[in-house]
Amino acid sequence: MKHFYCNHSLHKTGNHSCPKIRHFFLGFLLWLAATVLSLQPAVSIASSSTAVNQKSSAEYLEALQIANAFLWAWTNRDAEAGLKLMSNRLRAQVKDDAGLRQFIVGLSNPHHQAFEIGSGRKQNAGRYSFQVTVYELYEGEQFGIGYKSTIEVVREGSNWKIDRLPRSSDNQ
Numbered sequence: 001m002k003h004f005y006c007n008h009s010l011h012k013t014g015n016h017s018c019p020k021i022r023h024f025f026l027g028f029l030l031w032l033a034a035t036v037l038s039l040q041p042a043v044s045i046a047s048s049s050t051a052v053n054q055k056s057s058a059e060y061l062e063a064l065q066i067a068n069a070f071l072w073a074w075t076n077r078d079a080e081a082g083l084k085l086m087s088n089r090l091r092a093q094v095k096d097d098a099g100l101r102q103f104i105v106g107l108s109n110p111h112h113q114a115f116e117i118g119s120g121r122k123q124n125a126g127r128y129s130f131q132v133t134v135y136e137l138y139e140g141e142q143f144g145i146g147y148k149s150t151i152e153v154v155r156e157g158s159n160w161k162i163d164r165l166p167r168s169s170d171n172q
Contacts, residue, residue, distance in 0.1 A: 063128040063153040064120055066160040070151070071115040071132065074166075079104045087154055087161035103170045110136035110169060113144050117151075126155035132166045145169070 056064075066085060073082035082104035083097065094100055106112050118131035129152045137144040152164035165171060 059155075060120060060122070060128065063155075063160050064117070064130065066153050066162065067117055067120075067128075067130050067132070067151050070162045071117065071134065071166070074104050074106075074134065074168075075112050075115060077105045077112060085162050087156055087163040089154070090161075090163050090165070103165060103168070106136070106168070106170055110138045110145065112168075113137040115166075123152070127163070128153050129164070134166050134168050136169055 070082055070085045073079075073085065079101040083091075083100060086100065091097065091100065112134070114135045116133045118133075120128045120130040123129055129150050131148070132151045133146045133148045135144045135146050147167045147169070149167035150164065151162065151166045153160050154163040155161075
């Protein structure tokens with residue numbers, strides 16, 4: 001049996017009454033626990049990451065960019081920019097540029113506040129649809145109103161245009 005010296009007295013190995021051994025043992029356990037716990041967030045972040053290594057076609061990204069630009073114009077009440085992004089078919093169907101302009105500008109209360117664009121879906125060659133939520137907020141209110149719907153983007157020649165408007169309080 002091995003013997004070692006602790007506090008100038010002889011102790012047998014395994015006797016945990018020695019303060020130096022207890023101090024070393026507790027220090028080691030604390031170091032081990034801290035090391036394991038410090039690795040936990042990195043493991044959790046890596047395992048819960050929702051990043052997907054997904055490739056999107058240039059066509060999809062161009063359509064998405066137009067949907068984003070149109071909804072940005074809607075949020076900022078920029079009628080000129082919004083009208084330029086609408087398809088000929090949509091403008092002919094509505095037959096009222098003043099009505100389309102009013103859709104983009106909206107009311108003073110509620111005002112257009114924000115939007116979210118979900119994943120898009122190819123409908124056919126040259127047409128994509130995107131799930132969107134547009135938000136409006138009444139002045140002085142704590143909560144806005146969200147309208148979930150679909151926006152469609154279509155290729156007209158070499159350009160992408162909005163072919164279906166999202167739902168909002170202006171066109172329910």
